[in-house]
Amino acid sequence: MxxxxxxxxxxxxxxxxxxxxxxxxxxxxxxxxxxxxxxxxxxxxxxxxxxxxxxxxxxxxxxxxxxxxxxxxxxxxxxxxxxxxxxxxxxxxxxxxxxxxxxxxxxxxxxxxxxxxxxHTDRRAFATDVRVPAAVIAGLRSAAEAEHAHLYQLAPQAVEYLRYAAQGARTAGARDKVHTAELRDWTSRGADDGVPPETVAKPAARPVPTRDFGLGSEAALDPGPGDDRAAEYLVVATAGDDPTDWLHAGEATSAVWLAATVEGLAISPMSDVIEVPGARTLLRSLLHPTAQPQLVLRAGVAGDADPPPQSPRRPASEAIDVT
Missing domain, CATH: 3.40.109.30 (putative nitroreductase (tm1586), domain 2)
Incomplete structure (x- = not known):
């Protein structure tokens, strides 16, 4: 182009x-x-x-x-x-x-x-026996570092703690009525934004539970044949925790995601473990002492060759002004 x-x-x-x-x-x-x-x-x-x-x-x-x-x-x-x-x-x-x-x-x-x-975001379980090559992980790490951020690959023992963090985030979110109502609002928005049920995978056994967005049985996406045992969990982190750091973290997230897409990988973000303070504190304990986790990316090889439905997008006329 x-x-x-x-x-x-x-x-x-x-x-x-x-x-x-x-x-x-x-x-x-x-x-x-x-x-x-x-x-x-x-x-x-x-x-x-x-x-x-x-x-x-x-x-x-x-x-x-x-x-x-x-x-x-x-x-x-x-x-x-x-x-x-x-x-x-x-x-x-x-x-x-x-x-x-x-x-x-x-x-x-x-x-x-x-x-x-x-x-695109793929919330289905990733292929069971196909691991992400170490050289590809290294390339994703370089993509994050070019954007003034760090990308941590969680070791198997750390993934267990991530599971605790995800479970805790789910429990805390379910108890918070305001949080639950907000989720419900953004899963029933209509055609232009939010998280439609057809993009959320139905419940399935995984090493780390993924967010159901409060949909439960209303989630409409088949979880696929995988089980996430070969999934990688990557943490985008920054040295600080102010708006400039958040901006860099977003740039790094995009850079990593696009690099992963070039390599044929599937990605889905896990923001719930960032939203809940206790879960984020547990996640921070798995990283360098000065690192501030900003987002977790679940990465792997799609278990199904057909891509999931795309998330909707607002029209340009609503989001772009030309003067």
Missing amino acids: TTNEPAAALHRAAEDALLAPSILNTQPWHWRVEGANLDLYADPARQLHAADPHWGLMVVSCGAALHHARVSLRAGGYEPVVHRRPDPHQPWLLARIQAGRACPPSPASLRTYQSLRLR
Whole structure:
């Protein structure tokens, strides 16, 4: 994909960024194309007040959209110039992007751009006996480090503790009526956002339980033939825990996910163990003492060759302003 004019490349980047993953598919971003600038705003109207009261996961989601936009610009023939949090008086303005020097897209950047449209969340159980090669994990780790984040691969004994964290998060969420109502709202939104039941796998035995989004028997996606025994659990973490760190964590999440897609892997995020403070504290104990976990990614080889249904997306007219 190539684009001749910088303004057209910026608008295309905003459109492509709408495909980014986000917590509960809230798509909590708003883009403004103004002259030579593409501005990324967090949309506070889409914050999850029960699950994400400090809006960290909202900014992580916006960081993923920021990385998607950068990928689009490179594929369009421009080096992206990014100013993160450019105005301290506008806390919701997270980044300003400009089209830098023109440069022919590399084969690697075009592959990454192609993966942007192939990427999806797969909540089905992954193949039983097909492990992710160590060299691929190393490549995913490098992708995260290029975005000022770290990617930790949990060892088998640490996965057991992740299981405890996931179970605790499920119990805590079920007891919180406000949290339960919020989940119900975002699993019955309609056509443009949220988590439809057809994208949530039915309950199945796994080493680490996955979120059922409060749907229970209403989950409509067949869990598939796998059992997740060969799944890898990867933790995106940062050295700090402020809005800039959250933004970097989102960019790293996108970079890892797109790199995994290029390698033919399937991914699903686990945000529940971040949302519940006790679960996050347990998760933090499995990492370097100074590391701040921002998201867990379950990675593996899809047990079913057919992809699951895609999550819905808001129309560009709702999320992009052109002035």
